[in-house]
Amino acid sequence: MLDTLSYYLNFNFVRYAIIVGVLISLCSSLLGVTLVLKRFSFIGDGLSHVAFGAMAIASIINASLGSDSTRTTSQNSMIIVLPITIISAVLLLWTGQNTKIKGDAAIAMISVGALAIGYLLMNIFSTSTNLSGDVCSTLFGSTSILTLRASEVWLCIILSIVVVAAFVYFYNKIFAVTFDESFAKAVGTKANAYNFIIAVIIAVIIVLAMNLVGSLLVTALIIFPALSAMRIFKSFLSVTICAAVFSVVCALLGIFLSIIYGTPVGSTIVAVDMAGFFIFAIAGKIGGKS
Amino acid sequence: MSELICKDLTLGYENSALIENLNFHVNKGDYLCIVGENGTGKSTLMRTILRLQKPMSGTIEYSDGLKSNEIGYLPQQTLVQRDFPASVKEVVLSGCQAKIGARPFYSKEEKALAKKNMERMGITDLSKRCYRELSGGQQQRVLLARALCATEKMLLLDEPVSGLDPKVTIDMYKLIKQLNDEGISIIMISHDIYSAVKYASHILHIGSDTFFGTVKEYKKTKLGKLYLDEKGGNENA
Numbered sequence A: 001m002l003d004t005l006s007y008y009l010n011f012n013f014v015r016y017a018i019i020v021g022v023l024i025s026l027c028s029s030l031l032g033v034t035l036v037l038k039r040f041s042f043i044g045d046g047l048s049h050v051a052f053g054a055m056a057i058a059s060i061i062n063a064s065l066g067s068d069s070t071r072t073t074s075q076n077s078m079i080i081v082l083p084i085t086i087i088s089a090v091l092l093l094w095t096g097q098n099t100k101i102k103g104d105a106a107i108a109m110i111s112v113g114a115l116a117i118g119y120l121l122m123n124i125f126s127t128s129t130n131l132s133g134d135v136c137s138t139l140f141g142s143t144s145i146l147t148l149r150a151s152e153v154w155l156c157i158i159l160s161i162v163v164v165a166a167f168v169y170f171y172n173k174i175f176a177v178t179f180d181e182s183f184a185k186a187v188g189t190k191a192n193a194y195n196f197i198i199a200v201i202i203a204v205i206i207v208l209a210m211n212l213v214g215s216l217l218v219t220a221l222i223i224f225p226a227l228s229a230m231r232i233f234k235s236f237l238s239v240t241i242c243a244a245v246f247s248v249v250c251a252l253l254g255i256f257l258s259i260i261y262g263t264p265v266g267s268t269i270v271a272v273d274m275a276g277f278f279i280f281a282i283a284g285k286i287g288g289k290s
Numbered sequence B: 001m002s003e004l005i006c007k008d009l010t011l012g013y014e015n016s017a018l019i020e021n022l023n024f025h026v027n028k029g030d031y032l033c034i035v036g037e038n039g040t041g042k043s044t045l046m047r048t049i050l051r052l053q054k055p056m057s058g059t060i061e062y063s064d065g066l067k068s069n070e071i072g073y074l075p076q077q078t079l080v081q082r083d084f085p086a087s088v089k090e091v092v093l094s095g096c097q098a099k100i101g102a103r104p105f106y107s108k109e110e111k112a113l114a115k116k117n118m119e120r121m122g123i124t125d126l127s128k129r130c131y132r133e134l135s136g137g138q139q140q141r142v143l144l145a146r147a148l149c150a151t152e153k154m155l156l157l158d159e160p161v162s163g164l165d166p167k168v169t170i171d172m173y174k175l176i177k178q179l180n181d182e183g184i185s186i187i188m189i190s191h192d193i194y195s196a197v198k199y200a201s202h203i204l205h206i207g208s209d210t211f212f213g214t215v216k217e218y219k220k221t222k223l224g225k226l227y228l229d230e231k232g233g234n235e236n237a
Helices: A002-009 A012-030 A032-037 A043-065 A070-095 A103-125 A131-140 A143-147 A150-169 A171-179 A181-186 A191-213 A218-232 A236-261 A265-289 B042-049 B088-100 B108-120 B136-150 B166-181 B193-199 B215-220 B222-236
Strands: B002-013 B016-027 B031-035 B057-062 B071-074 B154-158 B185-189 B202-205 B211-214
Touching (some): A002 A236, A012 A032, A012 A150, A012 A191, A012 A218, A012 A236, A012 A265, A032 A171, A032 A218, A043 A070, A043 A103, A043 A191, A043 A218, A070 A103, A070 A191, A150 A191, A171 B088, A181 B088, A218 A265, A236 A265, B002 B042, B002 B185, B016 B042, B016 B185, B031 B042, B042 B154, B042 B185, B071 B136, B088 B108, B088 B136, B136 B154, B136 B166, B154 B166, B166 B193, B202 B222, B211 B215, B215 B222
Parallel strands (some): B031 B185, B031 B202, B071 B154, B154 B185
Antiparallel strands (some): B002 B057
8 A cells, every 4th residue: 555655656746736735725724713603614615616607617718719728728717717706705705794695695695606607608618528527527626636737736835825824914813803803893903804805815725725626525625624623622723723734634644545546536535524523523522521 | 071972973774763862971980881671772872882883973082092992892792702712811812903903913012911901800710711611701701801901991891791690790790890990981781770870870871761961860860760660670570
């Protein structure tokens, strides 16, 4: 087993996959606590469906421009997918509390709407011969994590650094705004501005993470580490650190397992996350009693 | 000199006014209790004082050295807080957020201030505990310590004793009174008219009849007598 692993590790594409996997899982775990506590667990789901819809639009535009190489497609689509997702995230998080359609309903509405439109557009305009294969890999994560090129890895590294740096820099503000938004506003913290920053960070993370696990499973990367860490740890800092470590370990395990057994990368990582959650839940129960 | 002056305030949502032409002021060191039935706009008034909401008309002036963001706020518990993983220290420290401005981290002075206020509230030994696992009274002390990190001038308390048992309620009232004696102005929303009359210096009664004045004056008015008797009757029954 270890032989197989070390054999695969000689390949550049496997190393790339591991780097990207670790970075994405680290980023996605950071804001999990905030989103779970703000009752926004499903924002990942909603946004990733928006990203799916945007991806469909992007691929149509690419097709009409006549670029048929899949590589350029995925890079061009980033330019379209990222802004659309960020705008949706801002709309969802910012207006969530005051609008007549409440947070969860708004997310559900946007989520299924984007999914339907995306699939519809792909069906009408797509030139691909393997349409259901395309859709399936966008939803559940493709093997594309194993076919990354150096430039994409760099893009991922840069975005991850930005996300982690932003999170560390705004850590105390994010805590304040999540724990008690009214108090934060009352003492003059610009809560709306920080909600905006949270929304942007989350959108970037989701677009990144779609590569790894696909748009249906993105939510798992965001909420499982946070929920698991919350079973055991009691302070915001320790929960955040634990979630990050949990997420990275699970992602590594998942990638290795999927290499060894030839299983789909995304769903293997999520399965490992689930197993980790149950272990933490049991440990929390036992620890809580003693 | 008044720290807070509300002139001709009209408050409400979407063109339906809850409170009209409200006038009152809070002087330094005052202890004002806002009483009234449910739905008369007590919380709306509080949100307006904190500038979380705009008045439909009228003005609120902050003066005598009080800045609008120097009001410490003790909100009612929210759903989010019930399962929030945060240590007592983290919660208290977040009271300093107005002081750090754009800086990312808390300084030594701010940490010292948080520590001082934890001692003041008698919760130093809880500082590593998880906020959600504390009793209701302990949680309120934590939130008070946080509010004190934000200000030394004025505290706004939104039903600070709701859900507390009688003994803890009395302790809480004493603690608030003690802060008031130290020179911090208090504005408190309360359902408990007896404690309001007992501890406060001024009463603002809102509802179909409005009254603002000292406790002594309030007891003499028809409104005050009626309200006190009625409440007493209810409690005896």
